[in-house]
Amino acid sequence: MGKTKVVGIAGRYGTRYGATLRKKVKEVLEKRYAPHTCPFCGHKGRVTRISTGIWMCKKCGMKWTGGAYLPRTEVSKTFPNIIVRE
Ligand SMILES: [Zn+2]
Incomplete structure (x- = not known):
């Protein structure tokens, strides 16, 4: 708790979105750049x-x-x- 969660390249989206959405964004971005x-x-x-x-x-x-x-x-x-x- 209190530790910054590593969310990879989706980290720049900060805490504006929930963890689930951030994970989704990360997946999409990783696919995009893969x-x-x-x-x-x-x-x-x-x-x-x-x-x-x-x-x-x-x-x-x-x-x-x-x-x-x-x-x-x-x-x-x-x-x-x-x-x-x-
Ligand atoms: Zn081809």
């Missing part, structure tokens, strides 16, 4: 966000729509919408 796996070629670490909700794999050149911060959203459990097939 290397993403391409849903098409499976290569990890070459997926970049080129615009909000638009993702591109530098390995296979695929572009698709996804979440604003993640290549895949929770709701789109099906294959992502392909924008450009090269």
Whole structure:
């Protein structure tokens, strides 16, 4: 008690939110900054966000729509919408 809880990169959000939400934010941010796996070629670490909700794999050149911060959203459990097939 009284000890500052280590919440990683979500720590900057301070005590404005409850512990549960901070944990959730931490999870989202960690996913956001973690290397993403391409849903098409499976290569990890070459997926970049080129615009909000638009993702591109530098390995296979695929572009698709996804979440604003993640290549895949929770709701789109099906294959992502392909924008450009090269
Ligand atoms: Zn790929």
